[in-house]
Amino acid sequence: MKGLLYYFSGTGNTKWVADILKKYFRNNKIDLELLNIEKVEEIKLNQFDFLIIGSPVYAEMEPKIVDNFLNKLPKCIRNLKTIIYATQGGKSSSAPAIMAKKLKNKGYNIFIEECIKMPNNCYFY
Template identity: 45%
Template sequence: MKGILYYFSGTGNTKWIADKMKYYFDLKGYELNLCSIEDIEDLNISKHKFIVIGTPIYGKSAPKLVEKFIKKIPNTKENMKCIIYSTQGSKSCAYIEIIKNILHKKGYNVVVQTTITMPNNYYFALGKISKINYVESILNLADKKVKYIVNKFVNNNIYIEKTYFIQLKLEALVSKAFKKTLPKLLKNLQVTNECMSCGRCIRNCPTSNITLENGKVVFHNNCILCLRCIYICPINAITYKGRKIVQIQNNIIKSLDIK
C-alpha cells in the first residue's frame, strides 16, 4: 500500500517523526513517501491509498504555512484514510482536533489522531533548557509512540486521542493571543556583529522573511517564529532579546534538507 506524508518542520522535530514513521511503515511492507509542505508544487493525493499530515505547534496552533496547506487539500469521495500528528514541547495540544474536523468535511477518514511530545526548542522564552538525558528519553518515547500508531493503522484499528471541549476553547484563546503578539516577539530577533553574511538563514527561511541589505541580515514581517534560522546558524549569531541561544536542536535538525 502506498501513502504520502506531508509535513512542515521548522527545526527538525516533525521531520524526525516523519522519518521514524516511514521506517516503521517500510518494515510492514508499506511505501510512504515524504513531502515537505515547503516544496509542494502539485497536490496529487489521489494516486495514494492513504495520507499523513504532520505539523509542529506554535502558540497552541499550527503555523500559517500549514493552515494554508490544509485549506488547499482537495475534497475526496474515496473516504481516504488519514493519519494526523502534531509535535510540541507540551504533553498535548487540542489544535489537531481542528485539523481533523476540516479533513472530515473534505471527505477524509481520520483513523489516527495523535500529539507527540518532542524537545522544547523555544525553551529560552517558555520553560527551561532540556538536559541531554531528558532529550534522549523524550525521543525514545516518541519512537515507541510512532511504532505503536503505525501498528494501529496497519491492523485497521482506530486511534483517536481524546480532546476536551474546554481544552479546545482555552487553547484557542492562547493561540489568538500568540498571533496578536507575534509581531512584538519578532522584534526580539537580532543578529550580532559576528554574522558572516553566509546567507544560510536566507536560503532556508520557509517564508522568505530574511534578506541581506547593505551586507546585514534583516528580518521582515512574515516570520512564523519557526526558529530555524537560530538553530542552523553556523556561528550562532542570531540572538533572542540579546541573548545567545544554546542550539539544542543540532542533532535533530540534521533530518532537514538544509541548503
C-alpha cells in the same frame, strides 16, 4: 499499499518523526512517500491508499503554512484514510483536532489524531 506523508518542520522535530514513520512502514512492506509542504507544487492523492499530515504546534495551533496547505487540499470523494500528528513541547495540544476537523469537513476519513511530545525549543532566561 502506498501512503503519502505531508509535513512541515520548523525545527526538525516533525521531519524526524516523519523519518521514523517511513522506516516503520518500510519494515512492514508499506511504501511511504515524504513531502515537505514548503516544496509542494501540485497535490496528487489519487495514487495513494492513505495520507499522513505532520505539523509542529505554535501556540496550540498549526502554523499558518500548514493551515494554508490544508485549505488547498481538494475535497475527498473516496474516504481517504488519514492520520494527523503534531509535535510540541507539551503533552498535548488542540492542533491535531483542529486540523482533523478541517479535513473531516472535506471528506477525509481521520482515524488517528496524535500529539507527540518533543523537546521544547522555547527557553526562558
